[in-house]
Amino acid sequence: MFEKETYDLLIVDDIAENIKVLANILTHSNYNVRKALSGKVALRSIKSSPPDLILLDIKMPEMDGYQVCQILKEDPETKSIPIIFISALNEVFDKVRAFQMGAVDYITKPFQIEEVIARINNQLTIQKQKKLLQQEIEKRKETEEILYQSRALLASILNTSLDGIVALQAVRKPLSTHIDDFRCLVVNPVFAKIINRHRDDLVGKLVGKKIMSKIDPNLFSKLVDVVDNGGVLAEDICFKQNNQSRWYHFIATKLGDGFSVTIRDITRRKKMELQLESLAKIDALTAIANRRQFDEIIAHEWQRHQRQQQPLTLIIADVDNFKAYNDNYGHPQGDECLYQIAQGISRSVKRAGELVARYGGEEFAIILPNTSPQKAINLAKLIQKNIKELQIIHEYSPTNEVITLSLGIVTMIPSLNSGYERMINIADKALYQAKNSGKNKIVIAKPELM
Template structure:
């Protein structure tokens, strides 16, 4: 039996909080009591009334209905009201729903036990209509407020999670080169600074590789900028697929220049990686008709290794690697030169 059918409103798109109507579930085996309560609540347009005469079905009905308050008769056949209180409070669906006990008993001991078992209020039936409605509204609104606070908190947590994910995605995008998809110059500078400080703390060597595509301007002039971009992408993919050790960074340094940072790597190890990069690009066999050193796209590579000290800066290792790259070009390109 229901009256004043009120549907919950939709979730607020801004706060993520729903609006709730007051729903009352009366559990009482006496239909005459149910009819009396129904009449009392009929004038309250904000209260939706439901009735259950079978206590064995009350938990299931409450779980489906999701009332904002349960009116529970104390004296019932099969399962008394005190036992029902125990059931309500252990069932997850009803554990927090406010309960008003309705009883003909006024003994303090009975009231005390009811409250000890989780009752929120106790009324001798049948109470005055005005008092009944007032107590229903009071307990229901307190429960609704708690539901809305919980929803607002969950919505805030979800919003914060989405914001963190968005910031993380934005941070990732801001650290990637738009053309090649590998790390950009900004990410290289940040990573080198961090690894320099770590190398300083741990007294570990740090290696940097700088490489340049040989005669790339001639490649662009001959094949066009679109194919030039494709060439950069393919070289970047080759570099990233070669320097795969966890903790290393491959980045586009600018134009046709790329760099690799190798933490905790000695000069010999850096030279070996650099040679792998050079041969890896060569083996891609990207045609380069205008190259003066190979029929395919090739790279010149410079390496540098330092153990960071208090008196040195990251720019020094970059300058040394750049100097080694210059020597590689001077020596004929398509080769590796190292410093350190």
């Protein structure tokens, strides 16, 4: 766990009352809050003292939030500052555009302060892990600079280096210039331990093929290319050591008619990268995929189904009368309601390759590869049934005594003439019809919507 820190936040909104309300709440949550009533004022403030995170409204006079975001992302000094849009605009187009401009998140007004704080904490955690990861990378680069020093310097640090180091010389066939193997010139204890060999069994021996095939079956041919053509080979390689898989960063540099190698254990960094990647793609409130992961997966599936000419189905679900639930039962119970619904939908969707994501607010999206309209309808009915069986009481709902869902469905065979954004718009229109026809309904997109 990280030590508690005070982070510097900048709220940009042309309505002073909006800023005041949000600033008061965030200040009590141990944030240092700065304020800007216009895009121009915000840019000057950011240039003078970059904040840790920016909460940015979209609709502002003179310069809107999109323009402010674009300027910040084009400046190398500010492009890494995370930007969360907080806006009353709730159209899919506005949200898609926000993420295209480089925003890390999008919160629709009226917002839930618990959700805002959760999303802020999530992004600040990601930023801190990135800094830690960068520090680790910078430390590695400092060690890698040693490779460009002379062989004499390499020999002097062999026995004290924390990295595995080895130098090998090419052994060529007598009647040709082809490399047949590599002879080990020097090797340090760390490298010998990594490959589970004793130094005396390596130095002076033709062990290039044996050593490299133990690390990676394709490594020998790559090292032949380094020796013959020069350059540097740098790869992250995973192989088993004492029945455990470990990650190593492997760098080979041409050295005379051979090469030198440094190898560092980066298992810890790799685990951190995987944790960071996982954290960046999970919605903090519902513990399912977030909008970022949804955008990546639907773009990938659209292209794959376009190549294969197979049907791709998208379902967008919305919690019926959720505002009334949230207003009357309170935000904490509203958050718990969204969590239970997310988990209920996830339990309904079981095929490999299918994705359930929080699309935004009380909306959820389900991506169904190679799925026909009828199968999608059957799944939608199952989802409605499972959510109803949760028996989440909603005495303030004008349509049902428990929480229910409305769902919009679209099935398309992707073509070169359109993108996945069109599919999202069609599913959204079908959902709109389901909501307007009495809620707790399933609407599959009609041909005229296509």
